[in-house]
Amino acid sequence: MIPLSSARLVSLSELMNTIPSKNQLKKLLKTFTCPSNEDVERFLYQNAVKFEKTGLARTYIWLGKLEEKPKVLAYFTIALKAIHLDEKILRAIESLVSKEKLEEVLNDLLKGFPLGEQNKQIAVYLIGQVGKIPQVEKLKGYLVKVALAKIEEASKIVGGKIVILDIAEPEKSKKLLSLYRELGFKELYKYQHKGKEFLRLYRKLP
Template sequence: MALNVISLSKLLASGQPEEDIERLLFSFESLSDNGAAEDIELFLHKKAIQFEKVDLARTYLVMSTFKDVPYLAGYFSIANKPLIIQKKVYSKLSTSLQKKLMGFGHKTDQRNYECKGYLIGQLGKNYSVQAQVARQLSGKDLLELAYRKILEAHEIVGGRIVHLECQDIPALKKFYEGNGFREIKDFESPNGMCIFVKNISAIQ
């Protein structure tokens, strides 16, 4: 099985017609009609190209081949974004987690704590008929590929944590916990999502 990671940014700069790129992105299908799956599909179909153009995030397409036919197996997006925790939330965290986070960040003012790092904004496997028949990519594979890109950025600009948001869905939370992420309890993102963190040293 060969998995090739292609930068959407480079693909857009290659001179290839944007309509062809959009067609590739629209070959991605989510698993079901739950909110988490819909968000992953919507981002790639409607937002990824715009995010590239305004430098909000970088999206990477994971390509593979099945019976000599190339297809989109999955994708992930990464942003260079610190994790901001309000003081009132931080004070409720366990002492061990406070020490862990403050070892990786600093207090910006009287209200916020900032931990430098990278946000995995999106992570999704393709569930099109072709991709499901091929079965060449796992969620863990996607995370490992995202880690490689994060480590490339880390080598250049530093940073200490990887963080992500996910809906309060037991299967999703179990997946991230099983891959070494720790949920920050009683802390939600502005859009009501659960926050998970992992030390970059744990992925090196």
């Protein structure tokens, strides 16, 4: 197994600046494989560069070698996102966390401000994609911990206290949910997207 300590963490922006050829960059990104999650593969191949250019997201990559050839070993993507606390979302939260805990969750999200018209939209940080190649050692949440560290750096500059991430088909991902709970994430609500169920989790920053 390959330890990530042997790899270099770089931003996709840095790679875009140092690799002048679009084809070379595309070839490098395609060295990443994640058979267990095609969505993670697809994002890196098709959307990461576009999102980087438009400022919609920032991607960080562990760049290493496999059989003496450069290879993307792991990566994560972070972004800013707005959550609209409309009636539909509030009902979804209440159905998951119970009415008794709804006030506690809203207090986490709104930091003590009342749920008035002005507070129905909140800005959060999103950990959008997280993945590694099969040859990399088991990391026990390390990728998410590094993503959280990057977000904490941003939070100190621009503010923001809430981080969210999503789990696809949570009934099939109980080990992953358990891991995220250990990292301080709590269930927020479930939603459907393109025929799949997702569980949204949230975590307060220090």
